[in-house]
Amino acid sequence: MILIDSTIWNAAKSKRDRAHELAKKILEKTMGGAHGKPLVTDYIVDEVLTWLNARATHELAVETADFFFLSDQVEVIKVDWAVLREAYEFFKKHDFLSFTDCTTAAVAKTKGIKDIATLDEDFSKLGFNVVGGKV
Secondary structure, eight states: OEEEOHHHHHHHHOTTSTTHHHHHHHHHHHHTTBTBSEEEEHHHHHHHHHHHHHHSOHHHHHHHHHHHHHOSSSEEEOOOHHHHHHHHHHHHHOTTSOHHHHHHHHHHHHHTOOEEEESOGGGGGGTOEEEEOOO
């Protein structure tokens, strides 16, 4: 299993992003099953669609939403109250993480997920295996 962070989705979908080619390769590899079942959280879906709608185009955001909502290629994990409480603990201890990143870390921790596809090296500071790396 691998969690795919919003940084990968955003860069892979936005051709203007400086990490576009790298993110596209990482997304293709992870979606191809190189690390097991690809996963996202509902918070990541929200973050990706909001970012694409604001910084790319509405059409691209809708196309990506169609993929998340109509495809079974990626599993969407709902962040529940227990995960939010765990995320809150991460948030209190790590000032370098957004709250959404804290929910990602909390889901990974509670589900025993070691790999996170991301362009954000901060996850490695928490002991996760970062697939992707900094651009």
